[in-house]
Amino acid sequence: MLELRLVQGSLLKKVLEAVKDLVTDANFDCSTTGFSLQAMDSSHVALVALLLRSEGFEHFRCDRNMSMGMNLNNMAKMLKCAGNDDIITLKADDGGDTVTFMFESPNQDKISDFEMKLMDIDSEHLGIPEAEYHAIVRMPSQEFARICKDLSSIGDTVVISVTKEGVKFSTRGDIGSANIVCRQNTSVDKPEEATIIEMQEPVSLTFALRYMNSFTKATPLSNTVTISMSSELPVVVEYKVADMGYIRFYLAPKIEEEEDMAAS
């Protein structure tokens, strides 16, 4: 039997909003470690990995490891029916073919339960090796989202270049070109407004803006985003989920003419 009680239910609502456009169907895995998901987007270009650790739940009962196939759009539809202050409890029986989401309003006056059919989904679990990254940028998540959206009005790809001074986002399209530089800045009033760069060596990589924009759907989850890059590796765009976990998006760089553009 599975019973996970999450007091800050809005986190689960936001997690679903963050991934449902990228991934249609996926297996949620539940073990004593926590509640997790790993899935490729429908065009098999980007990977999303979610972890909500068991300690973050008020109550976490998971008698045996379970993998539950869900349609994320349907799941998001149901979670949208939860109030922002509701407690959300996820329940499933061992071997059952449904999952139940229970929503409790803060004053307990309104109790909802939504039952959803589970699906059988084939999925290979990819081992994601821990890697060392040449450059790690932490910056305000809204700033990153704004930059990806702005550049999308000009071009289709973004070159992200990290130096000690800052991070540069560049694009080029039919109507012209654009460069946006965010300088390293740690002397800010609020820590979440800082732009912090940890760099072993300069990196410059090209990515499809379409995916970057999709990743920024996770912006409501966290004030900051962390972008980790190495020349040979997919970029990792990570948003913390409160103190209980993270959502990480992986995207391989484009290896083409766009690289030339970065140098220009």
Added chain:
Amino acid sequence: MLELRLVQGSLLKKVLEAVKDLVTDANFDCSTTGFSLQAMDSSHVALVALLLRSEGFEHFRCDRNMSMGMNLNNMAKMLKCAGNDDIITLKADDGGDTVTFMFESPNQDKISDFEMKLMDIDSEHLGIPEAEYHAIVRMPSQEFARICKDLSSIGDTVVISVTKEGVKFSTRGDIGSANIVCRQNTSVDKPEEATIIEMQEPVSLTFALRYMNSFTKATPLSNTVTISMSSELPVVVEYKVADMGYIRFYLAPKIEEEEDMAAS
């Protein structure tokens, strides 16, 4: 001659927004009692009854009973041009074929008059007998609107079941099923947040969510909604219009397999 002056003109704006999607053309009736409307929706399934009592108007002159056929969409277009703080005066001559809406801004700097052609509309006036209801639920109108909207993302019909403990709204659709229970709760800070149940005997009836959602267009008129049900009768969903009247929606229950669903 007819001249009705309504200081809180926004009420008339909201009334039109509440009924214009349900009813296309309708006769407004004016007598010494007040300003009223009774009309079936275009598919002849739901009935709407509006009353604005003459005492609620600052000035109410109605020399003889009049029935004025109006296109509610056009009327709503004109009323949208009134400011929210405007005084609205409705004027018509006996036997004339137009009605005039006059809008006065609070400081009298802006005076508008909108003239609309009246229509000839056949309508039979249904006598709605006063009835005793087995169960009457009074609840926050926004809560009811939210529930109808949420359930619509899962199914097409709602089963409303009233017991002493509370009122349950249930639905079922392709992606799963949902139950939302609102408990009776009278110990709230603000009276309009209470959920109050008056019950002679338990009732469980099934309705088309499409109509329920249409009724909730009246939500801006009142903080609370009253839902009155008996097994043999159409449900009445009532919103008060300030102290001067009400808008009531009537809808016959569905008598089908959905009833079985309610029991499940």
Added chain:
Amino acid sequence: MLELRLVQGSLLKKVLEAVKDLVTDANFDCSTTGFSLQAMDSSHVALVALLLRSEGFEHFRCDRNMSMGMNLNNMAKMLKCAGNDDIITLKADDGGDTVTFMFESPNQDKISDFEMKLMDIDSEHLGIPEAEYHAIVRMPSQEFARICKDLSSIGDTVVISVTKEGVKFSTRGDIGSANIVCRQNTSVDKPEEATIIEMQEPVSLTFALRYMNSFTKATPLSNTVTISMSSELPVVVEYKVADMGYIRFYLAPKIEEEEDMAAS
């Protein structure tokens, strides 16, 4: 070389939003006087004239007169990427075929430069003679925008009639007719809320509402709008751009049956 630095960059953003729907491509002219534009709308019915005086810029370097052809939609796309508090600098080389917009965030942490290709645009510069107007109405710009929008839901043209007492906006359409009168009112708490009429003789002219609505896209630029009319001349609808200039829209009156309507 050209280098114009505008501390209140949001003004340029708003200017583009105000004209981009009316004019597709246009030449911006730069001289020691300032930065200006004059263009007909695509159907050659309305004229827009913009002036931002050189004194309004923090830095204004214009070595020789330049005329730069720009696609206003593309320019607006780029300016949308500037933050509302950003400083905007416009740069171009003599004889170059690009213009660069630089955006600096208030704390200098984020520096963007957007480069756009210039276009060759044929344009004749019309001399607009200074004229004496029979009636000049100054009123709140939001009020004027609201009136144009409201009347559009009833008819296609507006008759603007000015007398000493006030200004009347009238329209007529299939569903009825409407008159909105704004009284002269100078005793208001805030000067920008006044409606002030300077009149030599009464004027009544008819205009296409479609263009009037387009002009009101400039509403965010200024709290007030000035409407200048004479029987033989195009109306001038003017919005001030802070202390540094203006945007003026010119539109010829309709000389047809609508005039009769105005008299009714």
